Amino acid sequence: MTISLKAGSSALALSLLASTALAQDLQIENAEWWQEAARSSTA
Amino acid sequence: MVAGGRAQFDGVTLRGVTESTPPSNFVSDVLAPKFEELTGIRVEIETTSWDQMYDKAIKDMEAGTGIYDMVYLEQDIVYAYLARDFLVDVTAALQEHPDLQAPGYDEANFTTFADNFRGENGGLYGTPMEAFIKVYLYRTDLFEDEEIRAAFQEQTGRELEPAKTHEEYAEIAEFFTRWGQEHDLDLWGTTAQAHTGHPASWYEYFESVAPTYGVYDWGIKPDQNYAASVENGGEMNSDEAKAAMTWWLSMRDLAPPESVQSTWTEVATTFAAGRAAQGLVYGENAAWIATDDSQSRVVGEVGVAMPPLEDGVMEDAESGEGYIGYYDGGAFGMPVTSNNQDAALLFMQFMALPEVQEDWAIAGSRITLNSTYDAPRVQEVDAELGGYYTMLRDDGRLFKGAPEYPFHRQLIEATAPIFYQILTGDLEPGEGLDQMAAKSEEELTSLGYRTN
């Protein structure tokens, strides 16, 4: 991921960059748990 | 339960309202799509202006309409919300639903800033999402300029260094304002957030200047029957408070002409435009001033230091009795009126995952987890910011948010008209602070905090 702080500081630049790159690049460590949490039955 | 593992959150959409700032935009543009991708829960974040945000959140919670599942909580409004039982205790909710407790989410990992969002029972009522300290910014290019240093040395007999005391700060401010005049530059010695009709000036005085003179928590003493006047045991009109006001007004007079119409936004813009040699600036702005050349003319020329102090204030701050400046920030809280509390609990934990917070720190220049400071990428950014993150980590405890007053807004509204008269010169600082202290006690009496 190559977002510089310069881009990050500007709300608009961020939103543009973010929608194209960041969401995909974000690595979640326990991805399975999140998938499971939403799909399994809980209280 | 439908066979085949039908999702319990099928079709759920979480709705939040927040201000349109870089940290909030990260939630709507990055975290929300990622969360939806993983869980199938849609998250819509409504971004609006600061006053609209409160207006809408409060209307929703008062009317119990359940529009929002998450609302932005600025540190200074949280006590008013808690007093009205608007929010869900996240700690307790997770204890009740251990199956919803996410791996990686650890309440203990939050920085001390999270304590601002704890109720009396110690439960956390929001996920901290931004945190900033109001810092002393100075222009490194000017402070390191040989010609300027020599001239300063000649005039004052000392080296040009970031000020440690108010006296030093004033000396530097006077020097640079004169330097600007003599060299026909658009340069002044200091910024001043001294708007004559906007609470930003009230905040600068009570949260950033008065504490550096040893006047804490607006000079009000809750343990002294909410006294504000010296006569009754308060400090709002103490000699220190008056000295702070006089000093601040004299700095305002050395600041660029726009200062009398400046809120936090204009102060940042003034500094970014290269019109001030030093100033007190909110940390969320310090980041773009130091690094964003599409908005700032002083990129790479910004140094960060601790605010100038009177004797004894640092000792007070170290011991926890006082503080040296303002710690600002906000969290996402869940209204009790939310219809999707389980799903909202998941998202609020998702926001606080260490891996998420790291990217967020880089995009939005805010840190709310202890573990984020150690990330190598965050340390790189720290260098660009002149050590701002290091200061946040090491000295953040010396700064403090707004006092825990549920009457925050009422008190400001009651006293601000007198405060503005001090700024416009219609009232002497001493007389004005006397009147403000009296007015505060009157307001606190009518609100039922103070008893006669």
Added chain:
Amino acid sequence: MQRQRPWLSILFWVLISFLTLFPIYWLFVISVKPAVDLFSTPDLILKSFYWDNYTEVLSDRTLRGYMMNSLIVSTGNAVLVTTLGFLACYALTRYDLGGKESIFFWMITNRMAPPAVFLLPLFLLMTQYYRIGDFTLLDTKIGLILVYCTLNLPFAIWTLRPTVEGIPKELDEAAYVDGASAWKVITEIVFPLARPGVAVTLILTWVFAWNEYLLAATLTNFNARTLTTGLSEYVTTTGTEWGIMATISVFTLIPALIVFSLVQRHIVTGLTFGAVKG
């Protein structure tokens, strides 16, 4: 006299035009400057153009959505209000209704209080009372159109009244004698004659809805937000995006200018029509 000193008249109109157009020019100047230049000493003459604000605004899907919402709400509101107002005026001027002056006056009373007074009641009505199952009017375009309708209808009736009154009743009567139905009389006799007044009403109610901020800001959240409420997103504690706001404002002007130019020729007639009826 005027003929003898044409330069005086020209000077006067140049000055007036300057006063009117300068803010628009200044808006444009701000929209084509980078943020970093906005706070230096003002430069009246444009030396270079910075188009990034425009590309940012145009590539922003959310803003395009707001623009579409604004168009739908303004147009929907203007058409509905003008139609209802026109029919109401026809009834009130043609039929001998008891207390019709009181009806006229009663209608305008809801414009006498500032709209902010209605905010909370409207919010509660739209979220708690007017609901079918989970459906409420909050944050819907139709909800906003109806709210604007209640505020604009009295205005439309008062603007259209002199126009409709000014059309001689004898025309209707002649048509009725020829066997025309009421609908035919309204659509084929009265409406064409009332066109200037209708055009003025249409545009004024359209502009009202297009520019409205207060109600839209409170009564919409995600789906029905309008361009004016979108502007407020750029005023934040971490800075005000003046360049972007100016650019959006330039875009807000364009549809208004188009609508004006379409009905412009009716406006002058409309504003004076019925003013000198005997």
